[in-house]
Amino acid sequence: MSVYIENFKKFRPLLNELVSRDVKIKYRRSVLGVLWTLLNPLFMMIVLSVVFSNLFKFDIENFPLYLLSGQVIFNFFSDATNNSMGAIIMNGSLIKKVYVPKYLFVLSRVISSFINLMASFTALILVMLAMRVELHWTSLMAFIPLALLVAFSLGVGLILAAIVVQFRDIMHLYSVFITALMYMTPVIYPMSILPHWMKIVVYMNPITNYLVMFRNVMLNNRILSLWELALGVVEAVIALIIGLVVFYKKQDSFILNI
Structure with a gap:
């Protein structure tokens, strides 16, 4: 383990450069630059709030915040894994x-996505303040589901990065998968409108648990339950272990398939 830690320290400057490069490339020739990370979720929140709050009449208090908090979580996972x-x-x-x-x-891509996540999280805080929604002390626990989500996304990202080198079609199939996954995650709709069997399916989606935890501490003034926390840790650890194992086994063949 000490060998891996020393190796990481040795290449840490390179990691910093990779993250900086990824951020610069994303906003290259953009007038507003990183500010778009704040504006994009806000614009999407406004559009979706107008459409869904009027079209489906969801009985959700502060629906724009409900929607924006869902976007913060799911958009990070989508961005990091893609x-x-x-x-x-x-x-x-x-x-x-x-x-x-x-x-x-892979780590640099997840970190650059995490930087965007922090900007989106800031946008959520600003909207809460603008709407005069009380920020409860439980908001301080938001780093727990966010940290677990980052670990989970890194694990999935390692798996995808390793497999795509040999099977490029996955890049096209994943866009379909991530769209389906969004509808299996309660980003837009409340769980209360789902039939029992559908709730079971939605809860089988690991992103749902992280989203529920995040909303509980940010919007509902609830502390995390031991069940939610244990499940989140297990999901993150399993994804990370599988990701590291798959990546380690396939990394020697990367140069043959790049």
Whole structure:
């Protein structure tokens, strides 16, 4: 373990450069730059709030906040995993030239997505203040579901990055999967409108648990239950372990398929 830690410390400056590069590329030639990370979820919240609050008449208090909090969680997972998927392929020229711990490319994509997550989280706080919604002390616990979500997303990202090197079709199939997953996550709709069997299906989606935890501490003034916390930890640890194992087993063949 000490060898891996020392190796990480050695290449930490490279990780910083990769994260900086990813952020700069995303907002290159953009007039507003990183500000779009704040504006994008706000604009989407306004549009979706107008459409769904009038079309479906959801009986949810502060529906814009309910919607925005869902976007904060799901958009991060979507962004982190989509970006991680091409991390190895996009850096193929560098991987062929010098030795670099290949997981750093995936980690840098997740960290850059985490920076966007913090901006979106800031947007949520600003909207809560603008709507004069009380910020409860439980909001301080928001870092727990967010940290677990980051670990879970990193695990999934490692799996995708390793598999996509050999099977490029997954990049196209994943866009369909992530769309289906969004509708299996209570981002827009309340769980109360679902039939019992559908609730079971939705709760089988790991993102649902992280979203429920996040909303409970941010909007509902509830502390995290031991069940929610234990389930979130188990999901994150399993995803991370599987991701590391799959990535480690396949990383030696990357250079043959890039």
